[in-house]
Amino acid sequence: AQSVSQHNHHVILSEAASLELGCNYSYGGTVNLFWYVQYPGQHLQLLLKYFSGDPLVKGIKGFEAEFIKSKFSFNLRKPSVQWSDTAEYFCAVTINTGTASKLTFGTGTRLQVTL
């Protein structure tokens, strides 16, 4: 079964600092990769996704992620964080089977942006 690892459990940054959150998965086949964000008191929202093609994926709110197949990684980045980016970030993966498939989530990274 596939698994997802997020090594940063809690990250604290000042506004305007750059962000990189690590995500590694374990599955040798074709995968779909996602980053979801959960703002305090809100439901999960899709930040960005990778299915195929350009490994550098741009999402909403200035976020991007790069799929590096050789490293089984899909790290999330943002050049300059804002206080409003304070949230929980989850990396997730599905096996690309062409049918509705199950999401496996990482443990999440809590990002706290200070003013």
Add this chain to the structure above:
Amino acid sequence: GAVVSQHPSWVICKSGTSVKIECRSLDFQATTMFWYRQFPKQSLMLMATSNEGSKATYEQGVEKDKFLINHASLTLSTLTVTSAHPEDSSFYICSVTPNKGEQYFGPGTRLTVT
């Protein structure tokens, strides 16, 4: 994307009673829905895959007789927590998958069993 609603958003029940949680797909017909459970400050754990018109598929370790899932229509799936106990207190979230890849999540239902 897709719009998903859940009802109720918060429920408190006494130990031993049953609670039903509804998940509705508001803007498309969902043959498959997923039910997750999220403990405080933890990640989402998939409980089961709800299939319209057929039995749900449960993940290993999830008691199907305790967490009853019914997906009677293309827009509604229900999760019933039977004989609830305090350890069942959690945040229950459903999702739909319009594109067989990405999933869109409901706002969740917070269950507190006293």
